[in-house]
Amino acid sequence: MGRFAPSTTGEAHPGTLLAALLAWLDARAAGGRIVLRLENLDHTRCRPAWAPQMIADLAWLGLDWDGVVEQSARRRDHEDALDRLAAAGRLYPCTCSRRDRTGGRRAPDGGWAYPNTCRARPLPAAGWRASTDALRVRLDDGPIALVDEGGLDLTQDPAAEMGDPIVVRRDGVLAYQLVVVVDDAASGVTRVVRGKDIAPSTATQVALQRLLGLPTPAYRHHLLLVEAHGDKLAKLHGSAPATALRARYTGDELCGLLAHAIGLTPAAVPIRPAVLVPHFDWSRVRRDDLVTRWDGSLSYSA
Ligand SMILES: [Zn+2]
Structure with missing residues (x-):
C-alpha cells in the first residue's frame, strides 16, 4: 500500500503533481494500491476549499486513488497515540521559544x-490535554540505521541531531511527525515515496514508530523541482499554481512534460500516467533536483 500525502495549505504546484505522479507510478507499477491523504490539521494554514481542489487537480493529471483520507477526521486515533505516549512517560511540555534554539546546534534539516532542554518537566496533573505549552516526545537516545531504497543514507541519532519532536503545538494543533506515523500505520502503508526535503525527518518518524509499536514502511525519497531565488535554489512553490497550469496545459500535456523532464520518456509529448505504468522503473528516474522556471510556461534546465 502506497500513499500520497499533500498538505492542503494552497493549490497544487508542479512539485506537488510530480510527487503525486511518482508515488502513484511506484504503487501502480507494482500492481499495488495507493491512498490519498489530505494533511489538513493546521487550521492556521489550511483552507477547506483546498482539499476538493487538490483532489480535482490530481484527477486532472490522470491519477486515481484507492481511498481518500482527511487527516482532520482522524483526531481520535491521533489522541489515542498521545494517550499511549503519555502513559509511557514519553510526553513532556516544552516552554522554549524558537529563539532559545537559535545559534545552537544545526539539525540535518x-x-x-x-537540545531536549525540558525533558525533566512533568505533564500537568490533569494530563496532556491540559497543557498550555507545546508537547514533545522523549525519543530513545542512540542512532537509527536507515538507508532508503534509492541508497540515500538516513542514519541519524534523531534525539541528539534533531532533538525530541514537537507532537502538539502550543496552539493545540497536532504536529506532523506524530500524525504522519499514526496515519500511515492506520492505512496499512508499506511504501512511502516522497520528496527529498522530508528525508531528514525519517529517522525521527522511525523512532516514533518504534515507541508506538508500529511497523516501519519502506522509504524512497525523490528529486525536487527547485527554482532560483537570487543565487540560492529553493523548492518550487507558489509561482505556478494549478489554476495557472490548467489554463496553459491539458493534464496529458503536463504529465508528458514532467515525465520527460525526469527521464521517463524520450520526448515531451502528451501522455496519460497509466501509459507510463508498464515501463516505470526507478533506475530511469533522474536523481538530482531539477531547476524549473515558470513564465507562463514551464521550462527546465539540467
Ligand atoms: Zn523546551
Whole structure:
C-alpha cells in the first residue's frame, strides 16, 4: 500500500503533481494500491476549499486513488497515540521559544536542533490535554540505521541531531511527525515515496514508530523541482499554481512534460500516467533536483 500525502495549505504546484505522479507510478507499477491523504490539521494554514481542489487537480493529471483520507477526521486515533505516549512517560511540555534554539546546534534539516532542554518537566496533573505549552516526545537516545531504497543514507541519532519532536503545538494543533506515523500505520502503508526535503525527518518518524509499536514502511525519497531565488535554489512553490497550469496545459500535456523532464520518456509529448505504468522503473528516474522556471510556461534546465 502506497500513499500520497499533500498538505492542503494552497493549490497544487508542479512539485506537488510530480510527487503525486511518482508515488502513484511506484504503487501502480507494482500492481499495488495507493491512498490519498489530505494533511489538513493546521487550521492556521489550511483552507477547506483546498482539499476538493487538490483532489480535482490530481484527477486532472490522470491519477486515481484507492481511498481518500482527511487527516482532520482522524483526531481520535491521533489522541489515542498521545494517550499511549503519555502513559509511557514519553510526553513532556516544552516552554522554549524558537529563539532559545537559535545559534545552537544545526539539525540535518537545516534548522536548529532542539537540545531536549525540558525533558525533566512533568505533564500537568490533569494530563496532556491540559497543557498550555507545546508537547514533545522523549525519543530513545542512540542512532537509527536507515538507508532508503534509492541508497540515500538516513542514519541519524534523531534525539541528539534533531532533538525530541514537537507532537502538539502550543496552539493545540497536532504536529506532523506524530500524525504522519499514526496515519500511515492506520492505512496499512508499506511504501512511502516522497520528496527529498522530508528525508531528514525519517529517522525521527522511525523512532516514533518504534515507541508506538508500529511497523516501519519502506522509504524512497525523490528529486525536487527547485527554482532560483537570487543565487540560492529553493523548492518550487507558489509561482505556478494549478489554476495557472490548467489554463496553459491539458493534464496529458503536463504529465508528458514532467515525465520527460525526469527521464521517463524520450520526448515531451502528451501522455496519460497509466501509459507510463508498464515501463516505470526507478533506475530511469533522474536523481538530482531539477531547476524549473515558470513564465507562463514551464521550462527546465539540467
Ligand atoms: Zn523546551
